[in-house]
Structure formats: structure tokens, C-alpha cells
Amino acid sequence: METLRWENGTLYFLDQTLLPHETRYLSLTDYRAVIEAIKRLAVRGAPAIGAAGAYAVVLAAVAAAREGREGFAARVRAAAAEIAQARPTAVNLRWAVARQLRVLDIAAGEEPEKVVARLVAEAARICAADAAANRAMGAYGAALLPPGARVLTHCNAGALATCGYGTALGVVRAAHAAGKIKMVYADETRPLLQGARLTVFELQQDGIPVTLITDGMAGYLMAKKGIDAVIVGADRIAANGDVANKIGTYSLAVLARHHGVPFYVAAPLSTIDAAASDGSAIPIEERDAAEVTSFAGVAVAPPGTRVWNPAFDVTPADLVSAIITEKGVFYPPYNFKDNQEVLPIG
Numbered sequence: 001m002e003t004l005r006w007e008n009g010t011l012y013f014l015d016q017t018l019l020p021h022e023t024r025y026l027s028l029t030d031y032r033a034v035i036e037a038i039k040r041l042a043v044r045g046a047p048a049i050g051a052a053g054a055y056a057v058v059l060a061a062v063a064a065a066r067e068g069r070e071g072f073a074a075r076v077r078a079a080a081a082e083i084a085q086a087r088p089t090a091v092n093l094r095w096a097v098a099r100q101l102r103v104l105d106i107a108a109g110e111e112p113e114k115v116v117a118r119l120v121a122e123a124a125r126i127c128a129a130d131a132a133a134n135r136a137m138g139a140y141g142a143a144l145l146p147p148g149a150r151v152l153t154h155c156n157a158g159a160l161a162t163c164g165y166g167t168a169l170g171v172v173r174a175a176h177a178a179g180k181i182k183m184v185y186a187d188e189t190r191p192l193l194q195g196a197r198l199t200v201f202e203l204q205q206d207g208i209p210v211t212l213i214t215d216g217m218a219g220y221l222m223a224k225k226g227i228d229a230v231i232v233g234a235d236r237i238a239a240n241g242d243v244a245n246k247i248g249t250y251s252l253a254v255l256a257r258h259h260g261v262p263f264y265v266a267a268p269l270s271t272i273d274a275a276a277s278d279g280s281a282i283p284i285e286e287r288d289a290a291e292v293t294s295f296a297g298v299a300v301a302p303p304g305t306r307v308w309n310p311a312f313d314v315t316p317a318d319l320v321s322a323i324i325t326e327k328g329v330f331y332p333p334y335n336f337k338d339n340q341e342v343l344p345i346g
């Protein structure tokens, strides 16, 4: 199942808000519609948001080209600034937009149609490289797991969150192919249930054994059933190895440390932000109260309830046993100061 596809000037997305009940593709030709889709999580997961952002820049360039050569680059730049801000935490969005802006710089002075073609090619490269990175991470990560592994994961860091195969679920897929997976436990991942709706769906489709638990059951699960590893993805990793990921990840890391369970993070280099020296520099998105006061659209709290709804948390590097990337496995102490992947915008 494809998360995202570009065909004849149209970006097609699987609308993840409808899964697992309905498989419907959105077809978008306006960059502002892509921003809206990113904001409402129709496309989500750090690498998939990055790919969507890259194609959103293409759509902005197509529109800018229609208005003529005069001011073309400035119009694309203005749109790119909006796109980069659609969601704040996943650095892959900024990273992908910055890559497109670099293409715009290189192509300065060329006909707009030619620039558009270059931007399409760059977006395709971003997607292809992401899918390849996930395969590499899968191989590195699978080697860390024991035979008969019982693995716990949080949120969805699978094919749906990437351009294919997945980061944390890529490791699971590779380990399953190697006959190493006994069971994957998926946290439901309140408030938006990416674990229950997406991770369970993805693993069931691939015939990988999966058991759903609510987030609050993770500690008891580790105590009773035995978990051999926790594997999660990341939205942004600071230079010192602090990891921002879906809210609840930090609690899992603390539980894992208490129970002596290795806590692995699988993420491409495009998720490492060398400019953030530690986790305190990572912006954490806060989302609408209604996501917490309701469950699957049904109100569960009294009207007017005060809510705090951070979408992500930061796990300190010292709780992270290893970071699995496409370039190999990194162990503490982490130092990603020299990672050149994430470019400044502007």
C-alpha cells in the first residue's frame, strides 16, 4: 500500500485519518491543500511529512510558473516558508523544503518549467532515498534482536509514516523476514491512536503477529510478559542524541530502563538536527484540546475541561540504548554535531 504518489502533476495521499476503516486517496494539486493535510494528519510521520512537503514545493512552483517568470523564485520561496511551518517538530519537513530551496538556488535564472522539472526530480530522489534508508535500517536493526523477540512499539513508524517499509517497523519487518519476531506489542497511542489504527493495520496486512495494548499497560507488560526490546521512530534527534517522538515515548524509555529492556530508536539521518544541541532546542507541537476531550469523535470529558496536549515528548539520550540509522548503529555517548543532512532554511 502506497502512502504517497506523484503522477502527472498531482500528489496522491492515502488519507490516514480514515484508516483502518477506509482506504481513500486524496488527490491534491494545491500546495495549501497539502499544508492542510499535514496539519490534520491525513499524512503524518516525519519522513512522509518531509516527502509531502517536497511535493508541496513542486505544486507551489507549478502555480508560481503560471504567473510568469517575473518574481517566480520569490513566490516559490514564500510558499516554501509556509510549507515548512505546517508542523513544527518533525525536522524532516524543514529538511525536505530546504533541499528544494537549494534546487531553486542552483536553477536560478532558468525557465520556470525547467525549475519545476528539477523540483519534481528532487522530490522523487527524497522519496527513493527514504525507502532505501529504511531497508538499510531494517537490516542493521534486525541484527540487534534475539530470536523469538517480543518487541514493543509506539505510535506508527511504519510504511505509512515514510516512503515505504518504515523505520521502527522496517526493523520489525526485516526481523520478521529473518524469522526472529515472536510478537509485536503495539501501544494504542492516545490521543489519536496511530498505534491501534495504523501500526496494527500495517502489521496485520503483512501477517506479522501483533497484540494491541493501551498505553498504560506497557509497564505491566514489561513486568509480566517479558519484552526483549522497545523500538520507536523519531521526529527529531538533537546533536547529543535526545529524541523527540510521539507523546508517551519518554515514559516507555523510563519503563524500559527500569526493566532492563533495550530501548532502540530507528531514524534516518534526515531526522538528526545537528543545530539542536540538545532536546530543549526541539519545538514541541501542542494540538487541539478536542483530541484529548474526545475519543474517536465522542466527547469523554465535561465541557470546558482544561487540557494540555503536547503531541511529542523528548527522551533524554542516556535512556536510548542505540540509534539505528541507514549508516549503521550509533551507541552512547552520541555526538551528531557534524551531521550535515539538515540544512538551515533561508
Ligand SMILES: CSC[C@@H](O)[C@@H](O)C(=O)COP(=O)(O)O
Binding pocket: 041, 044, 045, 046, 047, 090, 154, 155, 156, 157, 158, 161, 162, 166, 167, 168, 194, 232, 233, 234, 235, 245, 246, 247, 311
Ligand atoms: C517514521 S515516523 C517517526 C515519527 O514521526 C513517529 O513515531 C511519530 O511520532 C509520528 O507522529 P504523528 O503525530 O503521527 O506525525
